[in-house]
Amino acid sequence: MTALLEVRDLAVEYDSGERRVRALDGADLTVAAGETIGIVGESGSGKSTLGSAVGRLLPSTANRVTGDVWLAGERVFDLPPAGIRRLRRERLGFVFQDPIASLDPTMRVGKQLKLVLGSKGDPLSHLDRVRLANPGRVARMYPHQLSGGMAQRVALAIAMACQPRLLIADEPTAALDAQVREEVLEVVFSVAAEAGTSIVWLSHDLTAVARRCSRVAVMYGGRVVEDGPAADVLGQPAHPYTAALARSAPAMASLGDRLSPVPGRPPVLAEASHGCAFEPRCPYAEERCAKERPELHVVRTQEALCHRATELVTAS
Ligand code: ATP
Ligand code: MG
Known part of the structure; x- marks a missing residue:
């Protein structure tokens, strides 16, 4: 295994008694040593759940977890408590939105x-x-x-x-004002680069991520729906959801992060999806999109979970 982090078909369900939420619905992600990757997606797409799962920091309400996470060659879900403590101490660092907490x-x-x-x-x-x-x-x-x-x-x-080998930064600057935000991001990226530490940066902001990260993964409905070099994902999106995010990026900056950049509402899944979770909001949706779970398609430098990815790219 050469990857630093491998997440395979990861599913996480929270069950608080009255409500079940499937926050991850089969997410896949690979991060190489030294790589900087941004994970973007609307609120509720599963970014924090993915980050927490890597460090086994999920709350006890996350009572159904399937799939695999490998970090530096170790299978995270198999580690005994002492192994997890060692992993968090030596291999993995976290920064969150609220540092004081x-x-x-x-x-x-x-x-x-x-x-x-x-x-x-x-x-x-x-x-x-x-x-x-x-x-x-x-x-x-x-x-x-x-x-x-x-x-x-x-x-x-x-x-x-x-x-650590990997730093997971979960919206570390969301609570800061604009100027301090840039300074802190600069410090995060330069300190990690000096140490040879990989960064997984969870964010709402595709443009900000594309400026600093070599790669971007786009999450929707608990899956990574597009993954590729940052400039290509932003400049020539392969998934219709990424295209909508990229189009709305300048508007998002003035509207504020919390507004939905794409018309319609993101899904809250209670169980595994049968089709593409973006289908109700997708301008290119066909009948099969509601019925068949999309597989991965390689489009140029990117990978996209969209039935029509190859055909839409050829047409554009
Ligand atoms: P945001 O951009 O708002 O931080 P996110 O992409 O990080 O969102 P998550 O926080 O991973 O998304 O949430 C994914 C889904 O899981 C959402 O529907 C959320 O309401 C639900 N969820 C998250 N944490 C819990 C929890 N502790 N208990 C129950 N449901 C949860
Ligand atoms: Mg979050």
């Missing part, structure tokens, strides 16, 4: 970093690495004293402390 409110920043580093590391150099001015002062602060951008840098320093 991932920090201990009662402990100074320097001490939290020291706990992760053990005796081998110097917290100040790790704070310096994420370009925090005056690391000595920041190390003495409590999380509530940090601004949003500072807190995200601290969370990044902790996530990257043990030089």
Whole structure:
């Protein structure tokens, strides 16, 4: 196995008693060592569920999980608790939208970093690495004293402390204002590049992702429906959903992230889909699209889960 991360036919269902949601419906993803990949899709498409599943961080309501996740040659779902702790400590780092929530409110920043580093590391150099001015002062602060951008840098320093092979960044800048957002993204990508760490960046924003990532995977209804080089996915989408996302990208920036960029509503699945989940909103849908689950088609440099992908590309 040469890939760093392999996700195969992953399905996750949440069951809260009154309601069952199939958040992942057979998702596939491969990430090579050192690669930066953006995963985009509307709210509810399953991005966070996918990220959490990789670190086995799913809540207990996610009580049906099938498929496989391999990380650095290890089958994540087979690992005993000690193996999972080692994986999270040595191989995998996470940064989330709300950095304060991932920090201990009662402990100074320097001490939290020291706990992760053990005796081998110097917290100040790790704070310096994420370009925090005056690391000595920041190390003495409590999380509530940090601004949003500072807190995200601290969370990044902790996530990257043990030089993980993979960093999963789940909308790390969604809560920050525009200028700080760019600065924090810059730090995330440069620190990971220096360490040779792969990034999986979960985001709503296809254009932002295409600017920084070599590859983009587009999620819809709990599956990866298109995957390929970022410039090609954005410039010549192979899946009708990606095409709609790409067309609406400039409008999205002014409308704000939370609005649906494509007419209609995304699906909330209760069970495995029988056809293509995008069929009700797709301008190219035919009869079979509602009945048959689409297989993967290779179109130019991309892979797309669309019955008509090859024919639509030839026609365009
Ligand atoms: P967003 O862009 O809003 O972060 P997302 O793409 O990350 O969305 P997920 O958070 O993975 O999507 O959610 C996928 C589906 O699973 C949604 O329908 C969501 O409501 C549901 N879901 C997520 N977490 C839970 C949970 N803990 N319990 C029940 N349902 C959940
Ligand atoms: Mg999410």
